[in-house]
Amino acid sequence: MKLITHNMLTSKCLKGVLTGYPLAINATNIKINEVDFNPDFISRIIPKLDWEVLWKAADSIGHSEGLPQTIEQNYDDDKEFLKKAHRVLLEVEVEEGYLICPESGRQFPITKGIPNMLLTEAEVQ
Amino acid sequence: MDDAKKIERKRKRFAARLKSSKGVICSDNPEPNIVLCNVGQATSFEKCDVIKMLNDLPGVELTKFVAEKGESHCYIVFNCTDSAKLFFDRYNGKERMNDVPIYMNYVEKVPNTEIVCSSKNPEGLYLIEDFITETEERAFLNLFDWVEDSSLKNRKVKHYGYEFRYGSNDVDLENPLIEKIPPECNVLWERLKGYGIDFRIPDQLTVNKYIPGQGIPSHVDRHSPFENTILSLSLGSSVVMDWKHHSGKYIPLAIQARSMLVMQGEARYDWQHGIQPRTWDPIIETRNSSGNKSEHIRVITNDTIPRDTRISLTFRKTRRGPCQCVYKTLCDSVNTNIIENEVASKLEEVHVHQVYEQIAGHFSSTRHKPWPKVVEFLKDVSPGSIVLDLGAGNGKNILRRNDILQIAGERSSGLLSECKSYTRDVSAADCLRLDLLNANLRENIADVIICIAVVHHFSNQERRMQAISTIASLLRPGGRALITVWAKDQTKSNYLCKDKDNQDTSIHSTVGVNLPIHENRTQFKHNDLLVPWKLRKMKDDRKLENQSSTTLLRYYHVFEEGELEKLCDLPELVVEKSFYEEGNWCVICKKVQ
Numbered sequence: 001m002k003l004i005t006h007n008m009l010t011s012k013c014l015k016g017v018l019t020g021y022p023l024a025i026n027a028t029n030i031k032i033n034e035v036d037f038n039p040d041f042i043s044r045i046i047p048k049l050d051w052e053v054l055w056k057a058a059d060s061i062g063h064s065e066g067l068p069q070t071i072e073q074n075y076d077d078d079k080e081f082l083k084k085a086h087r088v089l090l091e092v093e094v095e096e097g098y099l100i101c102p103e104s105g106r107q108f109p110i111t112k113g114i115p116n117m118l119l120t121e122a123e124v125q
Numbered sequence: 126m127d128d129a130k131k132i133e134r135k136r137k138r139f140a141a142r143l144k145s146s147k148g149v150i151c152s153d154n155p156e157p158n159i160v161l162c163n164v165g166q167a168t169s170f171e172k173c174d175v176i177k178m179l180n181d182l183p184g185v186e187l188t189k190f191v192a193e194k195g196e197s198h199c200y201i202v203f204n205c206t207d208s209a210k211l212f213f214d215r216y217n218g219k220e221r222m223n224d225v226p227i228y229m230n231y232v233e234k235v236p237n238t239e240i241v242c243s244s245k246n247p248e249g250l251y252l253i254e255d256f257i258t259e260t261e262e263r264a265f266l267n268l269f270d271w272v273e274d275s276s277l278k279n280r281k282v283k284h285y286g287y288e289f290r291y292g293s294n295d296v297d298l299e300n301p302l303i304e305k306i307p308p309e310c311n312v313l314w315e316r317l318k319g320y321g322i323d324f325r326i327p328d329q330l331t332v333n334k335y336i337p338g339q340g341i342p343s344h345v346d347r348h349s350p351f352e353n354t355i356l357s358l359s360l361g362s363s364v365v366m367d368w369k370h371h372s373g374k375y376i377p378l379a380i381q382a383r384s385m386l387v388m389q390g391e392a393r394y395d396w397q398h399g400i401q402p403r404t405w406d407p408i409i410e411t412r413n414s415s416g417n418k419s420e421h422i423r424v425i426t427n428d429t430i431p432r433d434t435r436i437s438l439t440f441r442k443t444r445r446g447p448c449q450c451v452y453k454t455l456c457d458s459v460n461t462n463i464i465e466n467e468v469a470s471k472l473e474e475v476h477v478h479q480v481y482e483q484i485a486g487h488f489s490s491t492r493h494k495p496w497p498k499v500v501e502f503l504k505d506v507s508p509g510s511i512v513l514d515l516g517a518g519n520g521k522n523i524l525r526r527n528d529i530l531q532i533a534g535e536r537s538s539g540l541l542s543e544c545k546s547y548t549r550d551v552s553a554a555d556c557l558r559l560d561l562l563n564a565n566l567r568e569n570i571a572d573v574i575i576c577i578a579v580v581h582h583f584s585n586q587e588r589r590m591q592a593i594s595t596i597a598s599l600l601r602p603g604g605r606a607l608i609t610v611w612a613k614d615q616t617k618s619n620y621l622c623k624d625k626d627n628q629d630t631s632i633h634s635t636v637g638v639n640l641p642i643h644e645n646r647t648q649f650k651h652n653d654l655l656v657p658w659k660l661r662k663m664k665d666d667r668k669l670e671n672q673s674s675t676t677l678l679r680y681y682h683v684f685e686e687g688e689l690e691k692l693c694d695l696p697e698l699v700v701e702k703s704f705y706e707e708g709n710w711c712v713i714c715k716k717v718q
Contacts, residue, residue: 001555
């Protein structure tokens with residue numbers, strides 16, 4: 001699971017849960033998977049993300065080093081920043097671990113890099 | 126003399142060939158039986174061709190003509206050796222068919238290709254011969270000898286009362302035709318009552334004109350649009366109608382001109398009937414059974430009779446609502462019963478989710494390329510877009526692009542691991558295990574959603590609607606989705622195998638519902654059904670085994686035309702485009718700003 005994906009995951013379908021966002025991460029295995037750096041893509045995707053959630057997620061798994069907590073105005077000119085963002089968004093992968101619903105504590109396992117967001121019928125709204 | 130030698134040489138060569146390849150023993154001495162060595166059913170040689178030849182030989186009588194299916198030789202049986210000799214001397218090597226001389230030999234034995242069938246007609250079937258007089262037949266022929274205004278691929282057709290719709294095999298009750306069943310037909314009802322037939326006066330008539338060579342595929346008249354009694358009056362020619370029951374019973378029925386066929390009960394609801402596309406029919410005889418003299422058998426003889434132009438009048442009485450019959454196998458109302466949510470989720474668990482887990486490897490090996498319509502749809506997606514592929518399968522529709530974020534959501538863990546390795550080197554792609562009905566994703570995030578061949582796996586309307594509303598909620602305002610489902614109508618796709626006739630007979634009982642099992646590569650007859658997947662296991666080298674080991678059944682709801690558009694008719698969605706592509710109904714819809 002990349003952190004860009006984590007930025008979009010919720011547990012809102014759980015019975016009794018209101019927003020279910022953001023999910024906490026408990027990572028037992030993290031790996032870095034280097035991929036193409038496309039600065040244009042990074043600068044275009046950033047406004048669509050919840051940066052605060054991204055920063056906290058990166059921080060919670062020990063990968064926030066050098067990453068600003070807030071976005072500067074002219075971030076898209078800052079190559080160094082975009083590179084860091086690229087690394088955190090696309091290269092840091094949680095291989096094993098689980099996500100935790102902030103309201104109910106329900107855990108969603110992450111196995112071989114894939115978070116399992118399925119719920120049982122009894123759990124849904 | 127030279128010619129005679131040449132013919133004799135050819136004749137002997139054919140005799141040797143027939144003996145070696147077909148085991149047919151020819152004789153040099155005259156016999157009452159002759160084999161025509163190089164013409165037969167496979168070369169379109171027919172009994173009428175022999176009859177033509179006999180015109181030149183007064184007094185020579187043909188007893189039997191035997192043309193086995195697929196063979197390029199055939200047999201003629203004469204009443205005596207003298208007749209055979211006259212025929213042989215006159216035509217051997219001299220008569221031509223398509224410019225090729227016909228060679229003949231005498232034979233001792235003629236194969237018996239007769240087929241013995243049960244003499245018992247389907248329950249509820251009554252054939253009343255000479256139902257109308259020849260004068261009445263002429264009057265009906267005049268009445269229905271219409272201008273050739275309508276064309277169906279295999280026959281001419283005209284409707285009265287209501288138009289019979291061939292796509293859905295029903296009528297539109299809200300749109301009756303101005304032309305009602307002609308009053309000249311009223312005489313038929315009185316007469317039928319005289320025979321003790323209990324029925325309601327028909328309000329729909331279909332007139333079909335079959336010229337020799339035309340037929341109608343095996344079918345059952347759809348149950349719910351019509352009442353129990355269906356009547357068929359034959360004019361102009363006899364024909365053999367084949368009756369097939371899903372238990373395997375087969376009954377040929379010779380229908381004479383001027384006869385009335387009454388179909389009720391089991392014959393109407395539980396049997397399929399059809400007419401083979403031929404210019405002739407076998408002669409059907411009823412004989413005493415050799416074992417038990419009081420028992421009758423029906424025999425499809427070797428002998429044939431040519432067809433003439435036949436006009437059939439099919440009378441039906443329309444009705445509303447689901448069918449109430451007790452014959453469920455061919456009933457179109459069996460599966461329109463709503464599958465309750467509890468059953469639906471069990472059905473999907475067993476016949477969708479579990480099946481995909483088991484077939485993941487095999488399934489994935491059969492799907493490599495993104496679907497061209499997906500490529501076309503995603504072509505205009507601008508850099509920086511967020512694309513969700515919901516029900517991504519093995520990820521074949523994930524594009525090799527690094528300027529968009531592509532998230533593959535899939536329920537099957539087997540397919541997901543295929544997907545994960547397939548997308549490993551796509552820089553901004555990721556995989557999620559996800560349920561489309563309860564997708565734990567933020568709302569309004571997706572610029573684009575594709576949902577390819579997924580929604581047809583939800584087994585009731587409520588769940589299909591829920592799937593579409595998930596898509597609507599995940600799209601950002603102004604975002605677009607491409608949704609495709611399997612179409613019930615497969616006539617414009619490569620899916621159909623022309624040689625296959627859909628029997629759709631077997632019903633599978635599972636998790637509290639009965640569903641028909643589809644015959645692969647045939648047209649769909651039901652909306653809710655199980656489609657077999659012949660599973661081939663993966664060998665260690667990731668190649669497939671040649672033989673399938675098990676057959677698994679996948680649940681599908683196949684869509685009628687317009688059904689997907691209707692499903693997408695939500696306040697927040699606008700259907701921008703709707704189209705049919707290779708057996709799928711597809712829509713592109715946009716979330717309103």
